[in-house]
Amino acid sequence: MLHVLSSEFYKLRKSKISLLIFVSPIFAALFGFFETDSSKIVHGSQWMYKYMVMAAGHGLLFLPLLTGIFSAFICRYEHADGGWKQLLALPVSRSQVYIAKLISVMMLLALTQVLVLVSLLVIGWIKGVPGDFPWAFVLRSLFNGWLASAPLAALQLAVSVSWASFAAPLAVNVIFVIPNILVINSKYAPFYPWAQPVLSMFGNEKEAFGGAINISLFSLIVVVIGSFVAFFAAGLIYFQRKSM
Known part of the structure; x- marks a missing residue:
């Protein structure tokens, strides 16, 4: 398994x-820098407001988009020039290959979340945001968003494995990301994989998106875990039976 992961990381570095x-x-960072109303607060903290300004677009749009892009790219080499046959000719199981690719996608998303945190700290320092930094809330929010990206990563990886075209999975992902702003206001939002990251980041914060999001985090976690298991199992079974 470690050899497969090392191979995936090597391809990513190249x-x-x-x-x-x-x-x-x-x-x-740009959203945070050009946001001019420095007097607004959330829970008595300007840091909280600054975080919501910076992270809302990230969770609503960029995080699900990047999940689809990473999932499609991680399969790109294997779809070219019989790469799947060459890879599976090695002494590795298909399940190891599939799990390694999913781990690689989640690692890239984790790095993205860390960089969002760094950008918040830098912009807060540049803008001179006063008060204590809400470490507990921000870290929990970013972790929840990363964790809630797992079902979408599993779904997009299954699509990317099944379609040799690099553009097709990306197009599907974009099509389903666009309605996010409408879906998060509906009762079906927890069941929509593209909305789960932003819901997990801000689901119990009434100040987020003008109070449009108000969902039990426990219920959302149950849905996220259930959908991840379903998408991962379906994708893995398909990959194990797929003729290369």
């Missing part, structure tokens, strides 16, 4: 896809 982990943190 590619430029890892540079995409900087895209969302940069946009988040």
Whole structure:
């Protein structure tokens, strides 16, 4: 298993896809820098308000988009020039290959979340945001968003494995990300994989998105775990039976 993971990380280092982990943190930093109302507070903290300004677009748009991009790219080499046959000819099982690819996607998303935290700290320092930094809330929010990306990563990986086209899974992902702003206001939001990251980050914060999000975090976690198990199992079974 470690050899398979090392191979995946080597391919990532040789590619430029890892540079995409900087895209969302940069946009988040721009949102935070150009947000001019420094008097607004959430729970008595300007840091909390600054975080919501910076992280809302990240969780709503960029995090699900990047999940789809990473999942599609992680299968790109194998779809080219009989790469799957060459990889599976090695003494590794299909389940090891599939799990290693999913872990690689989640690692890239984890790095993205860390960089969002760094961008918040930098912008807060530049703008001179007063008060104590809400470490507990911010770390919990970013971790929840990362964890809630797992079902979408499993779903997008299954799609990327099944379609040889690099563009097709990306197009599907974009199509389903666009309605996010409408879906998060509905009762079906917890069951929509593209909305689960932002819901997990802000689901119990009435100040987020003008109070549009108000969902029990426990219920959301149950749905996230259930959907991840379903998508992962379906994708793994398909991959094990797929003719390469």
